[in-house]
Every structure is written in structure tokens, then in C-alpha cells.
Amino acid sequence: MVQKRKIAYINLTTKKLSQKAMPKKIRTMYIGGRGIDMYMLYNHLKPKIDPLSPQNVLLVGAGLLGGIPCLGSGRCDIAAKSPLTGAVGDSNIGGFFAPELRFTGFDHLAITGKAEKPVYLLVKNDEIEIKEASHLWGKDTFETQTIIRKDQDDENIKSLVIGVAGENLVKFANILTGMKNSAGRTGMGCVMGSKNLKAIAARGTTPLEFAHPDRLLEYCRQMNDMITSTRWSKAQSRWGTMIIYSNTNTTGLIRTRNFQLNRLEEGQDLEPENIDRYSIGTSGCYGCAVHCRHRYVLREGPHAPLYGEGPEYTSLGAFGTMIDCRKMETILVANHLVNKYGVDTLETGGLIAWAMELYEKGILNDKMTDGLKLEWGNEEALYEMITNIAHRKGFGNTLADGFKKAIAKIGNGSEYYAIQVKGMSNLHSDERPTPSFALGIATSTRGADHLRSRPAIDMYGLPEDLLEEVYGGPVASEYNSYYGKPRMVWWQERLYAVTDSIGLCKFQTVFCSVHAPQWKEFSKLIQLATGVEISETQLMEIGERIYTIERLFNLREGFSRKDDNLPERYFKEPTPIGLPVAKNKKIDREKFSKMLDEYYKLHGWGNDGIPTAGTLKKLGLDKEPSNLI
Amino acid sequence: MSEVRCLNCLKRFSVRQKAETATCPKCKTKYRISWPTPNQAKIRGLA
Numbered sequence: 069m070v071q072k073r074k075i076a077y078i079n080l081t082t083k084k085l086s087q088k089a090m091p092k093k094i095r096t097m098y099i100g101g102r103g104i105d106m107y108m109l110y111n112h113l114k115p116k117i118d119p120l121s122p123q124n125v126l127l128v129g130a131g132l133l134g135g136i137p138c139l140g141s142g143r144c145d146i147a148a149k150s151p152l153t154g155a156v157g158d159s160n161i162g163g164f165f166a167p168e169l170r171f172t173g174f175d176h177l178a179i180t181g182k183a184e185k186p187v188y189l190l191v192k193n194d195e196i197e198i199k200e201a202s203h204l205w206g207k208d209t210f211e212t213q214t215i216i217r218k219d220q221d222d223e224n225i226k227s228l229v230i231g232v233a234g235e236n237l238v239k240f241a242n243i244l245t246g247m248k249n250s251a252g253r254t255g256m257g258c259v260m261g262s263k264n265l266k267a268i269a270a271r272g273t274t275p276l277e278f279a280h281p282d283r284l285l286e287y288c289r290q291m292n293d294m295i296t297s298t299r300w301s302k303a304q305s306r307w308g309t310m311i312i313y314s315n316t317n318t319t320g321l322i323r324t325r326n327f328q329l330n331r332l333e334e335g336q337d338l339e340p341e342n343i344d345r346y347s348i349g350t351s352g353c354y355g356c357a358v359h360c361r362h363r364y365v366l367r368e369g370p371h372a373p374l375y376g377e378g379p380e381y382t383s384l385g386a387f388g389t390m391i392d393c394r395k396m397e398t399i400l401v402a403n404h405l406v407n408k409y410g411v412d413t414l415e416t417g418g419l420i421a422w423a424m425e426l427y428e429k430g431i432l433n434d435k436m437t438d439g440l441k442l443e444w445g446n447e448e449a450l451y452e453m454i455t456n457i458a459h460r461k462g463f464g465n466t467l468a469d470g471f472k473k474a475i476a477k478i479g480n481g482s483e484y485y486a487i488q489v490k491g492m493s494n495l496h497s498d499e500r501p502t503p504s505f506a507l508g509i510a511t512s513t514r515g516a517d518h519l520r521s522r523p524a525i526d527m528y529g530l531p532e533d534l535l536e537e538v539y540g541g542p543v544a545s546e547y548n549s550y551y552g553k554p555r556m557v558w559w560q561e562r563l564y565a566v567t568d569s570i571g572l573c574k575f576q577t578v579f580c581s582v583h584a585p586q587w588k589e590f591s592k593l594i595q596l597a598t599g600v601e602i603s604e605t606q607l608m609e610i611g612e613r614i615y616t617i618e619r620l621f622n623l624r625e626g627f628s629r630k631d632d633n634l635p636e637r638y639f640k641e642p643t644p645i646g647l648p649v650a651k652n653k654k655i656d657r658e659k660f661s662k663m664l665d666e667y668y669k670l671h672g673w674g675n676d677g678i679p680t681a682g683t684l685k686k687l688g689l690d691k692e693p694s695n696l697i
Numbered sequence: 698m699s700e701v702r703c704l705n706c707l708k709r710f711s712v713r714q715k716a717e718t719a720t721c722p723k724c725k726t727k728y729r730i731s732w733p734t735p736n737q738a739k740i741r742g743l744a
Contacts, residue, residue, distance in 0.1 A: 299737060306733035318728070318742050319704045339741055341731050529707030647705040647726065 073100065073132075073175040075697060076196055078189065080263050081122055081181030085196050090175065091696050097688060100132035102158060102568035103614045104176060105147035109156065110621045111693040112178065119151035119255075120237065120262040122182040128228070128268065129176045130166040131571010133597055135276045135355070138288035139295065139585060140573025142166050142354025146228070150254040151262070152239040152415070152470045153491040155622045156513045159242070159256050160568050161228070162353040163249035168226040171272030179263065188216065188227075188267035193274055201266040205235060208408045209244040216269050227269040231410025233458040234261035239470040240415035244407060248361065248377040249353065252412035254492065254514050255470075279599030287596055291585055292357040298581040301358050305350070308360040309381040309575070310340035315527070316497065317389070320646015323496045324389045325444055326421040327487050327635075330498040330643040330650065332389040342396045343379075351377070356573065364400055371397075376404040385496020386417020391424055392444040402450055409458035418493025419467045419474065420453050425485050431478065438462040487635050489516035490627065499634075500643050501653040502526065504553035507663050511557065511632045513618040520564060523556040524580045538582060548649065550659045554667035562611025566590060569614060613687045616671065616679050620692065629677040632664060699738035701730070712738040720744075 073090035105127040127147040144166035150157030186201040209231040234241035234257035241257030242250045320331040352359035366374040387402035426432040427442035456464025472491040492515025499506035512520035535543040543552030587604035642654040672683030684690040703721035712719045727744040
């Protein structure tokens, strides 16, 4: 393989640094990015360790194709045992960091131990330094990046940083690069904070080598044409991922007032078109021809002047529909705050929406919330709660520990209202009318999650012959149906595992468009970039291996079939409003259980959700942990 | 002309250029329309 991969080991306790070439076997079996991170996570951690102990390992992995000029190749995978869930911790971040890391000559970082005082890592061509960072501690995510650039007198440094939330060990603290690119889910910023690691800064000038550079460049051009010609990408270029809101809110597929409604009535101000009032243009991540990220300015009002980037579709739900705030300006302010402090948008919004419902039901009262009126639509309470969570102040300290601990502390029936799986909040989508989406959030290895498996094209009512061609077996065209949906989830899980491992953007594969690049195109890109032939079938098997080793990690931590479940309300409360296709829908418990059986079978797992011996052998996982790196 | 897909019955139907509203010919659901590009319509919300 032309692209030899190199890993650096950094022990922050002993300050020992070492580097090693990635063994061919690992490159072949797990490719890069998420795949190699997951191999190392399973291999490096002893079972049941405290995620905030020095024994936890923070893994940073650039994708195999990181740095090629197409399909958003700036993705970086960050993994550790999650302090939020105790399961696989893993989050994928866009921007420019991953290619910059590769320009230093490193592809993977494995960070263990805990620094005595705040530090940051400076990664340059073949060198890594542990730098003192006391002057950065307490700074927000934006300031931190600016100071590092000034300290190093280099405007081209790209950094992964944490904000005050990570320093304060908020369990869902994120890692940020630039103004909004975030590794948001599962609390990877909290793990950084626990190691007194404020930032990882990279700056490199090592050229990437490719097997067939001219042909690769031409094929990347074709890939960019392919993605930008889809209807989805054209709309996304104009209004970002927010365009999804138009369909889901109109239909009745959005959690509103936590989980009481499935559409925000009078929610017109949140329509993506309204970002035009604030936008000064769009920007993109490395290697992206779509440019879905708005740069916005608030010039008037109590929060002006304010500059931010985004928001995403998920921001509209987290700070809009779920808490019944109906103004775009609220979204923009809240989006800025979570990015500045470094907390996950989805978890923050999910917890605040839950708290608002508990407040309405009298499970929380003014005394418990320190006098804060957690009423629907109270935007000032939203801003204060975000700030209090990040600083672990007052009731914010309770929410800062995430659902599992907050439920245990509040008690009094509060668990019923929590829309979470495995301890992680769901985004604002309401999956009661869509069994495929419901199965996906239940089975995701990192908790309620749309980015592990969501077959978003299920919403389009595509012809069944086309669906069979894509998914390799019969699938019902109707998204209300349960038929064939496990197959969709299984297929998407493997595709996204590979997408995260080659380091491309999920929105530029089969997520929202059936016409986007997938196995065939990935196989060709790998061949042109590295000279290695990996067939479509082999890529699918690699995806299966990655997903299965994640499963093994969770099983080892004590998770089982009972955790592949949905909040009780999905089974009990039908959707109250929406178009006929989405109204009066709930998940049928028996059909859900059958979907789970079928899903396990497709993976080669038993009905208990445990991979069979035959499956492990077939995937080469029967001798794990093998400790090859 | 551009096409959109009805969010209720999933039927694709044509929308005339620059139209601000459109009605699904099959299920009669009426939508507000916006245009991310001059030639591509999208549903904005219910009319």
C-alpha cells in the first residue's frame, strides 16, 4: 500500500512518546479512521475501567482517504470509552484537522495517562511535543484556537480543542475545530478534560503519496460532479442540513415539547429559508464541493454582535422544536453558546427538553432548578441552562452528568420522560412512524443515534426493485412498514462504518440520496489512492467487522439485548398530529422484537445479540484481543 | 417546471417555475414551495 500509516503513542503521565508503523494486517482488516480506532479501543482497554481514569485511551484517527480532493475527506474519528454511556465512545468530526494530521506524517494518535497540569499536544512533521497549557485553561473553544496560532506564529495550525465544559468534565463535552465542527457525541471532550489535555494542534508539510495521482484526481472530479448533481446536495448547498426540517416538520416527524408532539405548529421561523436573514455566505470542510455550513451574523438584539457558523438540522430541534422555541434567532444564539463552551448540541437540547417536561409535570420545581422557570419556549432559561451545564452550576450540574445519573438523582418517575437509549439522548426526530429509524436508534453501538445507521432514503417511497438492488434483498417501499427494514439498517451500518474509516462525509454517500457514491465508488477511490484492490464485497465485510468489534466492546462492558431498546413512550403513546402518514403511529412491541431478531441474524449474531463463534471466525475476530498495535 | 414529492402520499408532481404554492394532484395536500436553485423546487411547509 502506498499510504503507509503511522501511529503515535503519547502517555501524558510519563510524557513518553513513541511511534510505530501500522501493521499491514490491521490496515487490511480495519482500513483507517473509525475502524482502526475501534480495533485499538477493544484491544487497549481493560474491561470496566473508569472512563475518566488515566487508563482510558483517547484515539484520534484520520481516514484512509483523508486529504483527497472530494467527498468531504476532512473527517477525523475520535474514540474512547464513553463517560456518558460506558459503551463505545466515538465521534466523527469534519473541518480540516484530519488532512493536517496526515500532512505531519501521522495518521493515528493514541493518548493515555493524565498530565499533571494542563497541556496541549503540538504535532508537526514527524514530531510531537507536549506543551504547557495553563494559559489556555478556562478559555473558550474559539479563544483557544486563536491563542495557539499566535503562540506558534502560524495561522495554518489546525486544532482539536475543548472548552470549559470539557475542563469541567461535563459528560457530553465535545471536541471542536474551527467555529463549529464538533466531535459532539459520547463525551470525547470530557475524556480530553480528564487527561488535562486542552488541545491537539497539528501543522504539517509532508506531501501525501498516491498510487495513481492523475487518475485519482480525475476520478475525484467525477465524484464531485456525482454528488453535486443530486437534488439533495443542491438544496443542501443553499440551506445546509436544515433543509431536512422542511420535510420532517411538515410531515410530523419531529419531537416537540420533548416528546409530547411530533410537529412544531407555527414553526415557520425555523424554516431553513430564514437563515438568509442572517447568513453572510457558506463554507465547507476539506475536500467538499457542497459547502453546507452557513456563516451567520446577528447585528441587532440583546446578543448582538455575534458571529457563528451552522446551525445544523439538529440545532433546530435541540434549541427549537424540543423546547418549543420558535425563533431562528434563538437557535443561532444557542448554537453559538454550545460551540463556545464545547458541549454536544443534541445531548444538551435533549436534557433541557426533558427537564422542561419534568418541570411542567411537577417532578421538578423551582427549588430544584434554583428558581429557573423551565417553561416551554423560555429562551432565556435555555441560554442559562446551557451556561450552567457547561460550568456545572446549580441544576446544570445535575444535567451535566447526562441521563443515567440525572434520572437516578431526580427519580420520581422521571425516567419515563427521558428520550434516550443506552444513556445517550436521541436527536429530535420522532421515529414512531418509521420502524427503520426506530430500529437504528435502538441498536446503535453508541446509544440513540442517527449517524450509525439511518437509512434516510426510506422516506422517499422509492420503488421496491430499486430498494432491492441497493440493499440486496426485499424491502418495503412504505416507511411505515416493518418489512425488510432490518436489512436497511444492517446495510447502512456497514456503509457508515466504512465511510467513517476512509474518512469521507456521510452526507456524500447513500444517506439522503440513493444516487450518491457508495461501495463501488469507495472501492475505486481506495484503489486509485493506495494501489490496493478491495472489492465491494470485501468492503462490506470490513464494515461488518468494525460493527462487530464495537458490539464485542459493549458486550464486554455489560450491555446486552435488553439495551437495544426504545424509550417506553415509543410503544405506548401514538403520535398525536401530522399528515395521515405520520399521525396516530407508535412502534408495535412484537414487531419491533421480530425486527431485532432479524437484524441480529443478518449480522450473524444469536437472538441474544451475541456474535456466534462462526461469525467471529469468519470476520477474523475469534482471537481478539490480539494486541497487534 | 420542477418536481417535488408529496410528503403525505409520496407521489411526485410537477411545480411550475417560481410557484410559491402547489397542491398534490393525488391526495390534495397543499404546500408552500421554495426554490434552492432557479430550477429546483422544494417543499417549505404546509400552505
